[in-house]
Amino acid sequence: MKERILPIISIVFFTVTIFAIAFGINFGKIRILSANNVKENNQKVNEKIAETEEIVSVTYPTAIKKMEETYKQYTEQKEKYNELTSMAKKSDIYETKQYDITYIWKKTGTYATNRNLALGIDVKKNASSLYDLNFTVKGDYIDIIPFIRELEEDSEFMFRIYNFKMIADKTKNYNVIIANFTVKDLNIDPSTIK
Numbered sequence: 273m274k275e276r277i278l279p280i281i282s283i284v285f286f287t288v289t290i291f292a293i294a295f296g297i298n299f300g301k302i303r304i305l306s307a308n309n310v311k312e313n314n315q316k317v318n319e320k321i322a323e324t325e326e327i328v329s330v331t332y333p334t335a336i337k338k339m340e341e342t343y344k345q346y347t348e349q350k351e352k353y354n355e356l357t358s359m360a361k362k363s364d365i366y367e368t369k370q371y372d373i374t375y376i377w378k379k380t381g382t383y384a385t386n387r388n389l390a391l392g393i394d395v396k397k398n399a400s401s402l403y404d405l406n407f408t409v410k411g412d413y414i415d416i417i418p419f420i421r422e423l424e425e426d427s428e429f430m431f432r433i434y435n436f437k438m439i440a441d442k443t444k445n446y447n448v449i450i451a452n453f454t455v456k457d458l459n460i461d462p463s464t465i466k
Contacts, residue, residue, distance in 0.1 A: 387415040
């Protein structure tokens with residue numbers, strides 16, 4: 273009987289092996305892939321390896337080269353910008369742009385009116401043949417600060433504020449604030465000054 277069991281076990285093992293190679297076996301958590309499944313998975317792995325090799329050898333170096341070129345262009349442009357800004361001071365920009373005092377009154381007056389502020393501007397010629405504007409603004413503190421910010425942030429004016437002072441108006445029981453400040457060295461068209 274022992275002589276018969278060994279050949280039967282060998283035949284069953286050989287049959288299961290051939291079946292597993294041809295069709296694969298799923299038994300609970302145990303999974304044996306068929307030869308075709310192994311071949312397909314091997315092909316997928318080879319495709320992924322080829323994609324990875326292309327990324328490593330072509331895509332990544334190209335991206336690095338583009339990044340380096342972009343950085344080089346950025347640094348060149350930054351250097352040119354720094355050269356230009358170092359050559360042109362803010363006062364030079366004021367001197368080259370000529371302002372119309374009527375337009376300044378109109379635009380700053382609109383800013384003041386929108387904030388319920390009273391506005392006064394005194395135009396004075398300075399020693400460098402340019403003009404200084406002395407502003408007087410009356411109103412609530414919470415309206416004056418945004419008004420000043422609007423003037424400074426107005427890209428058309430490019431105003432820079434000097435000698436800023438703020439005091440309470442004693443005649444109005446300290447409810448009204450008076451702010452005084454100066455914008456210096458403006459090139460104003462003399463024909464617009466009255």
